[in-house]
Amino acid sequence: MFVIRLTVGGLNVVDRFSAEKRSWLMSRVRRKDTTPELAVRRLLFGLGYRYRVHRKGLPGTPDIVFLKRKKAVFVHGCFWHGHSGCKLATRPKSSIAFWTKKISGNQARDSNNVTQLSQQGWTVLIVWQCEIQDELLLREKLVRFLGPPRVASN
């Protein structure tokens, strides 16, 4: 139950846990094929796009990759990737130094991955977890980024 509430930003709920326990809880949230990513994939598939997932050999192993278009999508959890100004990214009031260090590290890595991908000719889109809530807007954002879908193409 706690894990579910964590994903929607209810971080205060687990403040009574030790940093170690919370770290364990958070690690359960940060696995592959998380719900936001699946939601984006389902939406893309429904629109007629075909793609590869977790493409190894590319900087940062992008979550969703369009090989022919040379476009990559990362679906970022707002807390872990430090979505600026987002309520899902609110940090716990305890162990501030711990979380700041961890999240800053993730942000530095993210930005470095985008730079490297760009240098290799890739165009990158970041989809934030909180953007999944508005499917119409998200659809617009994806279509604008990808161009019209071509079935049987990836």
Ligand SMILES: [Zn+2]
């Ligand atoms: Zn967000």
